[in-house]
Structure formats: C-alpha cells, structure tokens
Amino acid sequence: MSRNGQDTSQWTLDYPPFFAWFEYALSQFAGWFDKEMLKVENVNYRSPATILFQQLTVILTDFVYIYAVKEIYQYFRSIQAKTADLENIFQSSSLVQADRHMSAAFWFALLLNLKHLYLYVAPAYFVYLLRCYVFQNKSDGSIDWQSLSIMRLLGLGGTVISVFTLSLGPFIMLRGLCHAYWAPNFWALYNVADKMASVAGTRLGFVPPGNQTVSMTGGLVREFDHTFLPSVSPLATLVLSGLSMMPSLLMLWARPRGPQSFVRALILCGFGSFMFGWHVHEKAILMIIIPMGLLILERKTDASLFLVMSTVGHYSLFPLLFTQCETPIKIGLLLLTTIYAFSSFSNMYKASGGPTRLPLLSFIETLYLLGLLPLEVYTSLVHPLIGLSQPLPFLPLLLTSVYTSVGVTYCWFRFYLNTYMEQEMSRSSKLEKID
Amino acid sequence: MLTFAKICMVSLVAVLARWCVSLGDYSGAGKPPMFGDYEAQRHWQEVAVNLPVQEWYKNSSRNDLMYWGLDYPPLTAYHSYLCGLVAKYLKPDWVALNISRGYESYEHKLFMRYSVLLVDVFIFFPAVYWTFAARKPHLTDQDASVKSYLLMLLYPGLILIDYGHFQYNCVSLGLALLAVTSLATNHDVLGSVLFCLALNYKQMELYHAMPFFCFLLGTCLRDIRRGGFWRLVQIGLAVLATFATCWAPFLLDLDTAKQVLNRLFPFARGVFEVNSSLVFFLFSFQVHEKSILIPAFMLPLLIKDGQLVPYIAFMLLYPLLFNAFNPIRPDTAPPTDTQVWVNIFVTLAFCISCVGQVFLSLALVIFPPPAGLPDLFPLVISVFSCAHFLLFAAYFHYCQFTAGISVDHSHKTKAANGKHSKTFSKAMNKATVENTTKHKSLANKLKLRKKKHD
Numbered sequence A: 001m002s003r004n005g006q007d008t009s010q011w012t013l014d015y016p017p018f019f020a021w022f023e024y025a026l027s028q029f030a031g032w033f034d035k036e037m038l039k040v041e042n043v044n045y046r047s048p049a050t051i052l053f054q055q056l057t058v059i060l061t062d063f064v065y066i067y068a069v070k071e072i073y074q075y076f077r078s079i080q081a082k083t084a085d086l087e088n089i090f091q092s093s094s095l096v097q098a099d100r101h102m103s104a105a106f107w108f109a110l111l112l113n114l115k116h117l118y119l120y121v122a123p124a125y126f127v128y129l130l131r132c133y134v135f136q137n138k139s140d141g142s143i144d145w146q147s148l149s150i151m152r153l154l155g156l157g158g159t160v161i162s163v164f165t166l167s168l169g170p171f172i173m174l175r176g177l178c179h180a181y182w183a184p185n186f187w188a189l190y191n192v193a194d195k196m197a198s199v200a201g202t203r204l205g206f207v208p209p210g211n212q213t214v215s216m217t218g219g220l221v222r223e224f225d226h227t228f229l230p231s232v233s234p235l236a237t238l239v240l241s242g243l244s245m246m247p248s249l250l251m252l253w254a255r256p257r258g259p260q261s262f263v264r265a266l267i268l269c270g271f272g273s274f275m276f277g278w279h280v281h282e283k284a285i286l287m288i289i290i291p292m293g294l295l296i297l298e299r300k301t302d303a304s305l306f307l308v309m310s311t312v313g314h315y316s317l318f319p320l321l322f323t324q325c326e327t328p329i330k331i332g333l334l335l336l337t338t339i340y341a342f343s344s345f346s347n348m349y350k351a352s353g354g355p356t357r358l359p360l361l362s363f364i365e366t367l368y369l370l371g372l373l374p375l376e377v378y379t380s381l382v383h384p385l386i387g388l389s390q391p392l393p394f395l396p397l398l399l400t401s402v403y404t405s406v407g408v409t410y411c412w413f414r415f416y417l418n419t420y421m422e423q424e425m426s427r428s429s430k431l432e433k434i435d
Numbered sequence B: 001m002l003t004f005a006k007i008c009m010v011s012l013v014a015v016l017a018r019w020c021v022s023l024g025d026y027s028g029a030g031k032p033p034m035f036g037d038y039e040a041q042r043h044w045q046e047v048a049v050n051l052p053v054q055e056w057y058k059n060s061s062r063n064d065l066m067y068w069g070l071d072y073p074p075l076t077a078y079h080s081y082l083c084g085l086v087a088k089y090l091k092p093d094w095v096a097l098n099i100s101r102g103y104e105s106y107e108h109k110l111f112m113r114y115s116v117l118l119v120d121v122f123i124f125f126p127a128v129y130w131t132f133a134a135r136k137p138h139l140t141d142q143d144a145s146v147k148s149y150l151l152m153l154l155y156p157g158l159i160l161i162d163y164g165h166f167q168y169n170c171v172s173l174g175l176a177l178l179a180v181t182s183l184a185t186n187h188d189v190l191g192s193v194l195f196c197l198a199l200n201y202k203q204m205e206l207y208h209a210m211p212f213f214c215f216l217l218g219t220c221l222r223d224i225r226r227g228g229f230w231r232l233v234q235i236g237l238a239v240l241a242t243f244a245t246c247w248a249p250f251l252l253d254l255d256t257a258k259q260v261l262n263r264l265f266p267f268a269r270g271v272f273e274v275n276s277s278l279v280f281f282l283f284s285f286q287v288h289e290k291s292i293l294i295p296a297f298m299l300p301l302l303i304k305d306g307q308l309v310p311y312i313a314f315m316l317l318y319p320l321l322f323n324a325f326n327p328i329r330p331d332t333a334p335p336t337d338t339q340v341w342v343n344i345f346v347t348l349a350f351c352i353s354c355v356g357q358v359f360l361s362l363a364l365v366i367f368p369p370p371a372g373l374p375d376l377f378p379l380v381i382s383v384f385s386c387a388h389f390l391l392f393a394a395y396f397h398y399c400q401f402t403a404g405i406s407v408d409h410s411h412k413t414k415a416a417n418g419k420h421s422k423t424f425s426k427a428m429n430k431a432t433v434e435n436t437t438k439h440k441s442l443a444n445k446l447k448l449r450k451k452k453h454d
Helices: A017-033 A048-081 A086-091 A098-112 A116-134 A150-164 A186-204 A234-254 A259-276 A282-295 A300-315 A324-348 A363-370 A372-385 A395-434 B003-022 B037-050 B074-090 B106-133 B142-153 B156-166 B169-184 B188-201 B203-222 B228-250 B254-264 B279-283 B296-304 B308-324 B337-366 B376-402 B418-433 B438-453
Strands: none
Touching: A017 A048, A098 A116, A116 A150, A116 A234, A116 A259, A116 A282, A186 A259, A186 A395, A234 A259, A234 A395, A259 A282, A259 A395, A282 A300, A300 A324, A300 A363, A300 A372, A300 A395, A324 B003, A324 B106, A363 A372, A363 A395, A372 A395, B003 B106, B003 B142, B003 B156, B037 B074, B037 B106, B037 B156, B074 B106, B074 B188, B074 B228, B106 B142, B106 B156, B106 B169, B142 B308, B156 B169, B156 B296, B156 B308, B169 B188, B169 B203, B188 B203, B188 B228, B203 B228, B228 B254, B296 B308, B296 B337, B296 B376, B308 B337, B337 B376
C-alpha cells in the first residue's frame, strides 16, 4: 500500500503516516479472515470475509468514540453535581488542570497525524492552549502577560513537534475545488451561481456556446475553471478560511472562559474551513456538528441551532449513500435521531412547539427543515421516475447541496452571533462585578 | 417525552433492524435448481398473475406443482397476486410465466424485501401496538407499554425468518394477534373474523384454532341467557361469511375445492421435513420447523441461509435490550419459602438454558459432526429445545388451572376486563406451547424474568 510509483489502484494512500501504521496493524489480523485481500494486485477485491473483517474493524474502533462520549457524559454529570453557577466553574481552572492541557495537545497532535483534516481546527487548539496554558488569566478574565511560562510553551511545542517529526504528510493540493459530491459550503453556491450565470449568458448571447466548462462534479478529482466568476485558487481558499476564523480566534484570545469558549472557537474554525476550504469533503460537517453537541445543555439558542445544524448537516450526507438498499437505513436513522433530539430538547427546555413551529425553532426554521421532505421525495423518488436520471444525473446532488448550504450558512452566521453575544454578556457581567 | 414520539422511535428502530437483516441473503440465494422460499414466493406471484384463479392450485402444463406449488390458503394467493401485479408493472421479467424461474437481481430483491416490510409495518406493528395500548390504564403505565412494544417488535425469531429466510409470517401472526386483542376487548365477532383471516393466510394458525373455538363457545354458553346465544349465531355467521369470501373462487366446483385442501394438508408428505425431525411433535401431524420461530432452535436453518452474523448480533442484543427495557416491575413483597425454592430452580434452569444455547451454537458452527452422525447437532438442538417446550407447557398448564374463572364477561361495557383477558391469554399460551410463536415465547421470557426478579 505504498505510493512509490505503483499504479495498481486509483486509491493511493493519502492520509498521514499514523494512519498508514494503523492500516498496517489491521492488516496483521486481516490474514485470519481472507489472505486474498492483502494482495496488492487484487484491486476491488470483495469477498464476504473481507467485508466482514472491514466492518468489524469499524465497529471495534467505534468503541474509541463510545469511550470519548462516556467521558463527556461523566464530565457533564460532574458539572451538574456542582453548583449551578456555570460561570464560576468555567472561570476556575480546577477542571482544566495542567496535565489535561498537555494531554489535549498530545492527543490532538496524534489526531492530526491520523487525518490531516483536523488541521482545519488546529488554530483553535493553538490559540486556546497558548492563551490558557502558557499564559494565565487575571481576576477580570483578561490576559496576564507577566504569567508567560516558558516551560509550558516549550513543553507544548516539544510535544507537538515530536509527534509531527514522524509526519511526512503530503498536503494534497492536486484535487479540485469541490469534492465529487459538493460539500454544502460557500463554493457550492459559488459554482451554482457561476453555472447559472454562464447558462444565462449563453442564452442571452454573451458567451459563445460550446464554451461550457467540464462538469464540476465529474470524477473523483478534477480541476476546473469558472466561466463568469473569478477562478478560485487553493491559496485564495486558505486566505478566506483564515479570515473567516479570525474573529473567533480573537474572541478566544481576548477573553477565554474555559472549555466552553474553546469549544465555540473549535466549532467556528470548523465552520470557517468548511465554508471556504479547498476540496472539502461533506463529512467534514461532522466536525462541526459533534462539538456543537457539547453545548446543547448550556443555552437554549445553542440547542436550537444544534437541532437545525444536525438535521441539515446529516441530511447533506445523504448523497454519499446512494445505493438503493441504503435508502431506508439513512432515512430511518435520520428520522430516529431527529425525533429523539426534538422530543428530548423540548422536554429539557420545557418548550413545546406550536401548530406552525417545531419545538425550539422559529417558523422559518421549521419551514426550512420541513422543506427537506419534498427535497428527499424528489431526489430519491420523483427524479428517477420521471426519467431524468440519464439526462440530468447531477441535478439531485445539486439541489441537495444548494438547499443544505443555505441552512449551513445560516447556522454559521447565527452561531457567530451567539458567540459574540456570549462574549458581550460575560464582559458586561464582569464589569458589573468589578464595579 | 411524548409517548407518540417514543412509539415513533421504537417503530423506526424496528424497521431499521428489519432492513439491516434484509441486506443479507435469503433462503436459496444463488442455489439452482430449486433455490428456496424466496423463489417460492416469487413463483406464486408469477402463477397468480399469469393464470386464472381456478388454476392456481391445479397441476397443469402451465403450473407445475412439483416446482413450489402453492400450499398456503387463498389469502396468501391473493397477496401474491397483488404483489405480482406490482411486479408486473415495475418489471414484467420478474413474473414472466416459466421464463422467470430462478430470477434474481438487486432490484428484485429490493422489491421483495419492501413487500415484506410493507405488510409488516401496516399489519403487524399496529397489532402489537394495540395489544399493549388496549390494556387498562391502571394495570400498566405508558412506559411499560412502550417497552413491551419495543421488545415484541425486536423479537429476533420473527425478524430473522421474515427478513432473513424470507417469509410473510408477520401477516398471519399480526392478524392472529389482532384477533386475540379483539377478544380481550370484548369484540368477539371482529376477533373471529380476524382469526379466520389469519387462518386463511397460513393454515399454521390452526394450532391456535382450538383455544379460539373453546373460548368463544365457552363464553357464549356461559352468557347464554344474557345474549350469549345471539352472539354465538353472529360469530358462526361471521366465520362462515369470512371463509366463503376467501374461498369463493374455489368453491365453484367441488374438484377445485378438494384440490386446494389437498395442497394445504398433504397427508402424503408425512411427519418429517428436511432436517428437522422432531420427535415431540408426534401430536401434530405435518409440522414445519418455521412454525416455532425460536432463534436458537432455528440455528441450523439460519446458517444455511447465511444468517449467522445477524443471529449472533441478535442473540447478544436481545438479552441486553430485555434487561434495559424490562416492563415488568418486580414484586416488593418478601418471598415465601416455596417461592424461594421456585426462584432457585428457575434461576438454575435459566442459566443452564443460556449456557446450553451458547455452547450448542458454538458447537454447531465450529465443530464438524462425527462421521457416522451428520445430523447430530441439529438433533441435539431439537431435543434441547423440546425440553424447554415441555417445561413451558407444564408451567402454563399450571398457570391456567390456577388462574380462576372470569365472571364478568360483559358486553354492555366496551372497556377491557382484566380477568377476561388474563384467562383468555392463558388459554392461548397453553395451546401455543406446542408450537410456541413469537409473542408467546416472549410471554414465557417475561414470566421467567418476573420470577427471577422476585
């Protein structure tokens, strides 16, 4: 499974070295199930034993996630057991001890070397650890420049660098702006706008016909140019992602209030890189949704945003599961989690919906989410039935992508607003305390 | 949390579990020339949609009864007809006369699996729901109803057979269950009709016919002065009408009717079928192993259908689910001396049962049978299960005779009468022990757990 000029398969390894070591470890056991799967020349080999083995490995590694969720659960339980004054708890460093920072740094560095996807949220980690571990807070929550600890800085830097010295991860810039399935981000809307403009332009005579660009969704990886709007380069996406993250990092630096502000920054970095990143895979939306789940107990606004984001975000993953036999599974699972989320939140916040509103949501949000139903009916039922599967194969994908990007963008803006309001509230309450 | 939300979620989980099993193999997948039950069902759609009604059960050049001839009552045939119509609309190749034998494809499998899911969700799910929703509120709380609903819907045996092996047991069982609940809520005529429908779907339901008959006759006679006679007449007419309607096309001449009966009860076939020689079924002639639906007992069959992984998953999951969602609240009174001994016995039996099941399952999968005894493991499993059945039979007989007689089976009120339903369900349990179907064995397990917690 190496990239040394072997051209046997299109699936060359493109994750950092630790992932390669992980696969190597797995391959030691694979032989017990079916020796044939380990032969390099057996491209697309699928025996029942192979499939069983692969699925078992996913199930087993899932226990890592389950363990993490259990830890979070116990963390929340311990918070509830303490005072109801969340502010105090987050202010105090008792929950964020020195060695926890270091282990956080270690685990994150490890994670980065498993999947470089997490590079997107590295700025949040960097800022937070620098701000809260290397420096300390003054009594009013602002930074105490005198408290710079060189030892801690070196310790952090050393841990991270030593993990990275093993990393030779090639950063893939050879792929196209959009993944084959179009993550519902800014570029999806950008592409559609460009496409519509070029179609309109052709009709109106501005653009000579035959100048159509290659379909942006064709193939696994492909570059393309835009016709009307300016073309986008990887550097441009990097800059835009960085810019979109700046406000959140500044807010984090200015006044970190413990783990909660870190999680908020994490989410906003995830959002920023999702919205503007280069070749974003739709599954990156999980990097936003899962941390958002950590905030649902705190504020109603966060909980209601989570409801919108998780429903829309998970729905945006539907095009990834395109085989017909997966349809009942994906719809069933989404309905199950959505119903559970809505009913348990409604219980928790004592907020039942109304005739025109789902619990915790506004009328517009409800309307938007309900719009997913006709969308799904169209993409999976009507579109193939009226025979459009051949002439317009990417239309369902396009519709899904555009519709869900609207929701994701909305959640991004609202979350930024929420975070800013958080910041303002804490600042004013701090001022009140000092007075 | 709203009970409605909970019921939705439980139903979704049940659908997901069923669909995941559906992704696996079905009976006879890829095994010409005869294939398996899946092919049989497809073949019946082919026959029903291409031939006139009178010829469905007759041997002819167009309908070779040796190749999966119809051997279920008319309702199954009508159901196959409806499915066949849909199949013909979607893709005629699926049911083309004679040409479509052994037809297998990705889309066809989807179609067949969806056909099971549809009837399951619209017949079986509501039947189970009503069973628990119809109980008197003070006898049980909402939560217990939802938990029972969950446990019944996720019973492994039914899922593995209907969605793994491929059958439509959910229809007949659902109808029978609806009939039981109807009787328990004093809707005797409706219950009779529903049971006749169940019977006309699968003749297997005859095992339940005696309790239905005895119970209805008994209560009518008991209430003979209070409208019981008139009720008896109504029931009789309803039963006759239901049968007449179902059998109408086949009653036009005597030969057709006789032929159908011949297909349903082939006395020529004998006691033993395939590998499931079950000595203790001497009392019921012509038994098919699927009428039992106990997972561990069916393991040899499941392995043949490639359902080993779902089997393992369910056997691990179901006890955990049962533990987490046990709807029975333990008695708080301290146990008497006899109860202590009974508890000890039950716990011991339960442990032996579990250990035995695990051991036998492993043995069946891992060890090759000794040279002279190729069917050793299936036979041992059968005998082991037989011991269970006999124990349960003894227990339910005991329960029935100590339950007492219900006195106010009143038709003036529509509300369910606790004792009435208790006696009736005990009668049902007794009859079904000879071929324990899913909800009965669940009741067994519930009782066992109850004893265990006492």
